Each structure stands twice: as structure tokens, then as C-alpha cells.
Amino acid sequence: MICIKWVSILLTISIFAYAEVWNNPHDSEKIKTDTLFTSFSLPPKKLDPVVSYSSNEWAIIGQIYEPPLQYNYLKRPYTLEPLTLTKLPTIRYLDKDNNVVGEHSDKVAFSEYTLEVRKDVQYQNHPCFVKTDSGEMLYKNLDKDMLAKIKTPYDLPKTATRQLLAEDYVYAIKRMAIRQNHSPILDSMNKHIVGLEIFSTYITVIEKLKKKGYDVLDLRACHIDGTTVVNRHTLKIKIKGQYPQFLYWLSMNFFAPIPWEADLFYQQDELIAKNITLNSFPVGTGAYYLAENNPNKQMKLLANPNYHTEYYPTLNKNEREISKVPEELLKDSGWKLPFIQEVIYALEKENIPFWNKFLQGYYDASGISSEAFDQAVQISANGNMGLSDEMKVKSIALKGSVEPSIFYLAFNMVDSVVGGYSQSARKLRQAIAIAQNEEEYISIFLNERGIAAQGVIPPGIFGYEEGEEGTNKVVYDWVKGKRVRKSLAIAKKLLAEAGYPNGVSKETGKPLKLYYDTTATGPDDRSLMDWRRKQFNKLGIQLVIRATDYNRFQDKVRKGKAQMFSWGWNADYPDPENFFFLLYGGNAAVDTDGAGINSSNYKNKKFDTLFNQMKTMKNTPQRMQLIKKMTEILRDDAPWVWGIHPKSLALSHQWYKNVLPHAMANNTLKYKRIDATLRAKKQQEWNQPVIFPLILLVLFILLMGFLLSLAYKNRQKIAIYKEKP
Secondary structure, eight states: OHHHHHHHHHHHHHHHHHHSOTTOSSOTTGGGSSEEEEEESSOOOOOOTTTOOOHHHHHHHHHHOOOSEEEOSSOSSOOEEESSBSSSOEEEEEOTTSOEEOTTOTTOOEEEEEEEBOSSOBOOOBGGGOBOTTSOBTTSSOOHHHHHHOSSGGGSSOOBOOBOOHHHHHHHHHHHHOGGGOOTTHHHHHTTBTTHHHHHHHHHHHHHHHHTTOOOOOGGGOOOTTEEEEETTEEEEEEESOOTTHHHHTTSGGGOOOOHHHHHHHTOHHHHHTTOSTTTSOOOOSSEEEEEEETTTEEEEEEOTTOOOOBOOOOOHHHHHHHTOOGGGGTTTTOBSOOOOEEEEEEOOOHHHHHHHHHTTSSSEEEOOTTTHHHHEEEOTTSOEEEOHHHHHTTOEEEEEEOSEEEEEEEOTTSTTTOSSSHHHHHHHHHHHHHSOHHHHHHHHSTTOEEEOSSSOOTTSTTOOOTTTTOOTTTEEEETTEEEEOOHHHHHHHHHHTTOGGGBOTTTOSBOEEEEEEOOOSGGGHHHHHHHHHHHHTTTOEEEEEEOOHHHHHHHHHTTOOSEEEEEEEOSSSSTHHHHGGGOGGGBGGGTTTOOSBTTOOOOHHHHHHHHHHTTOOSOHHHHHHHHHHHHHHHHHOSEEEEEEEEEEEEEOTTEESOOOOSSOSOGGGGOEEOHHHHHHHHHHHTOOOOHHHHHHHHHHHHHHHHHHHHHHHHHHHHHHHHOO
């Protein structure tokens, strides 16, 4: 009877074990729903769109906020389209007296953009929109009792919504102008938006007064000359001259709408003291809203129930061929967005635990850390990347793309040794550029995740050229259809012509010693610095590494006191102007008190003239010709060792659909889809508990129990026998 009972218990345990996954870190019911499971390692600090400029923050607020424009998810090259507008902005060109002139007129003084806002866009539900019968904000002045009860704005008893209005976009630009908000693009926009700089000076003073005890700052009564609300759903933005790239800025979170109610609601000192602000609880019109923000554990996005009608994009036959979109990415064309209803971001501080959970199917997608690279990726003899057998067995997909970024080694062009524009200075820099084996760097330090740059423009940006046409002939030869780095003998010849045969100065007879400033101070950076020294040693040049903290490093670069240093740039928008301006003379750091983006202080009048012609042009063959001339000038002057364009690699499980790398768009989550049924099935298959040891343990316990019971009974019999007379 006892044996039957225990066998029954064991069978129950076995059935339960194979019915449930014991080690699932997530809610067993949620894995069967349209929920995306992902993670974060660094808690986002700034979710206010006018302030935030970090990729981990944009990954969240890009789903919440909606600027006027967005990038089409499928089209390549990257193409802008309306998001909250009825159509792309219309542009009028004006002379200095505000008379309309032609686009190509030499009298163009201003460009006026007209934005027509859709009437079907609503904000997420939020307490700031709750109004009294008289139209006042209900929660404008929260009392102490109510404040004591809340940890998030959603703890308040009522929420409401309202329609997106044209004035919300103007209000956002006004917030950008407040210097205390530290918007990273304010100085750039001051150069373009009419009246913004004057308004910024004025409103900054008002903000200071508010902080000294005055009432909240309501920006509705303030006015910027270059922004006009025509009616409830139409606004105009007036910029100086012609700046076609302004359309790209209108796709960025900095220009996302801010309702005045949210701004006034979050200005309450008591809420600020509780860290309940736009930085922690955004208010947007996007496909999702931030329902939970616990940076020490979990963040949660939920689908916005008020989200306006939007559909997964469709492409015609010609667009499909140009964009090279796989058929699997077109299956959801025309379906209403978003597909995913909930996104759970779990805090994962270490790479290895996250990676193991991904392999178990508990995270839907993953990057590839250096520790996991060999396990995930195989590289063939010809350098092609592919998935390892372990990944193939699980039908994991590998998606990769070259990012619109560049990482380079810069020469300070005002330095007396490596700078200047004489033939000897050029040849010194060219020799160093040849000796810096970027292909070796990519292989050793990036696991082949990158390509050697041939100039400043990365792939995917207008002006980039493939093949022989796009090859930097100063550093490479084109041999049998491939780029081949010039020999070290050629580099040494250039070095000798520069006045440093075998790395020794003809003038002084001493070895050439150069200085490289860096923030690489940790033990993991030692191998990289050793490699960097090796590249210079090949030419007989002594490289002195000057490692320092980031603040000191930035200060030296801005003041032109660093001789050589490494830096990088990620595209703000897909236009060559956004890269060429890194070398435009007017942006030289030493001439702008460190504010200029041209940290190498490069100046070439011919290049600057071509830049000023090119920057406002559309992508035409004429513009391409200018870009080619500019690129050749840069290659010859060699203000940079052009470095690398990095590749991004990501893995995703077979149930995570519509995954397409998009380097410019930040709001792509709404296009993704989860096959929850398949996910639950695979998690079940991959994570069956090993219960055989448990069964053995139970049987052992039963056996021991039986033996002990038998021994006890025998002992009792002996005791009874001895007690008998």
C-alpha cells in the first residue's frame, strides 16, 4: 500500500515536471502572450526627449514619443515619411523681406516649413490631462495626503487623454530653448531656427527667476519668431537660409511634442522630490507608454490603447527590388500596428547570465558579446560570417549591418609635428595611415565586426562608393578586384620623404617620438595600446601613450593640446553633410572655444568652399561630383587615419518576427511580432528538468525508510521477546 502511494506521488511529480518549465524567470502565463522579453544593463536616466541623447534611452523613448516624421521601416536607402503629419512638410523659400522666391534663387534668406498635423492622434492616458469642470488641471497642485500615497503618476485615481495639437510641437521647441534643460542640440538649432537664440537668452533668465521662488514656467504665453501656430493642426517653422537636412531633424525625438499639461504637472516641486518627472515617466502619443519604471529591477512598456491607426508598410515590386527586402518581412504588410502588446525590460548586469537565458529561450533577442562570439558565430576561411552549429540547431537568426558610424585616429592639424599642410606633413600622415593595419585591428579586437574605412562617409549614406571607385588610393591598391593595403616599404619611403628616414629626424638626428592621448586606462586596454605602439614601431616611430580620464581628455582635445587621439561619430541623420561637417574649417574646436565638432582642427579652403556648396544640395549627380572632389582632398591631406565602420550583429529566435536592422529609426518596436505559441513550445523542449536524479533520490529515501522501518520492527520484536517471563 505504501509503495503504491509513493509510486503515485512520483508519477505526479514527473507529469508536473514535464508540463511546466521549472527555471523560467518570467511569468509562465505571459510567455504565451504577445509579450517581448528583453533587458537593460544600464538604467536610463533621461527619458525627457529634449534632453536625452543616449542610445539606451532612445531605445525606450523612441517607442513612446512621436516627432513629425519617421523613416520607412523597409525602404532602402533610408526614406522619410509622415508620422503624425498628413503629408511631408511643404517648403516656401523667402527673401530677406519675406517675399516668396524660387528654391534656386540666390536671394533665398529663409525656408518656411508648414506642418499639417493629423487629427486622429491622441496622447496616452495620464493624470495631467484630467480637467475640472472649469477646464483647469485637476492635479496641478497636489496636496500632501495625495502625494504621500503615490510612487508613480499612475497611482493617482484619474487619468485622461487629449488630441495632439500643433501647439505641442511649438511647446517642445520652447523647452529646447531653456538652457537649464541642457538640450544637446540647442546650439545647433540656434544657427537655424529664426529667433531661437534670442528666445533662449530670454527664457533662460525667466527660468532662473522661477527657480528663485516664482510660479511655474508656462511657455504658452512665450513666442519664438520662427515658430507659428496657424491653427489647431497647422504650424510653421522658419529657418535661416536653406538647410534640407532640417527634415531629418524633424524625425528625431528632440522635436517630439510636449503637451503643456505634462510640463506644468511635472514642475511641481513635490513630484520632482519624488523623482516623478518627464525623465522618469514620459507622456507621448506613440505605440507604447511606460507603465513601470523600476531601474533596479524592471521596466515595462504597454501598448497605448489610444494609439492612432498605423499599418505595417507595403512595398511595390520596384521598391522591393531596390530595398532588397526578404519576402518574410512582407507577410504582415497592411496589418494594424502594434503587434506586441507588452515589453518587459529586466535588469541584467552581467553578459553571461543574459546569454545563457537567451539560449534557453527566455529572451527573444540578443547581441553578441566578446565572451559569446565563438559560441555564436563561425568565420569561414574567406572571412564570411555565419552561425555556429549550436545556433543553427535552434533556428536562431543572425542579422547584421554596417553601421552609419566611423571610428578614426585623428591628427591635430595645428600641432607642429603631425599637423600642417606642407608636403612633408602630408607624407608623414600618409605613411602612418598605411602602417595602421585596420584589417588586423578588426580581426583581433572586433571579431571581424567592421570594415576598413576609405573616407569619412560610411556605407548607406549618399556619397559612399563601393569597389575601385570608392578605394582610398593613398592607402590601398586595387589588385585583381580587391583592395590591398600598400606595402610597408611604400610607407617607409613616404616617411623618408617627409624627413624621417627609418623614423629618425633628418634635422635633429633623433628618433621621431609622437604622443597619443586616450582614455584607455583599464587593464583590458593594455593589449590595444600594445597593438597601437606596434603599428608605429613598424616605421621606427616611438609612440608615447598618454592615458587620462575622459574630462581631461576632452579638455585637451577641445583646446588643441592633444597631438593624436581616437574618436568616433554616429550619424544623426543619413546625409553626407552630417559627416563632412566633422572636418569643416568653420567647426574647428580651437577657433570655437572647444564648441566646434571639428576636433582635428582641419582647415582647407578648397574643401570648405565645396562643403558650403554641397551641404544644401539634394542628392543629385552634381552633388555626387562635389563629394568625390571633397573626398579626394581629404584622402590627400590625411587629417585622419580613416579607421573603421563597425558592424552590428544581433541574434533573434525564430518566433521573433519582422526583425530588420535599421540604423536611423528608433521606433521600430511597433513593427515586430511574437509567435507566442512557438516560443512556449520551444522553451518547453529546451528546458525539460532532469528528474531522473530526483527519482533516484526518492527511491533511495524510500529504501532507507523501508530498511529503517524493518530494523525498528525487528528491534521491537526482540524487546518484546526479552520481556516475556
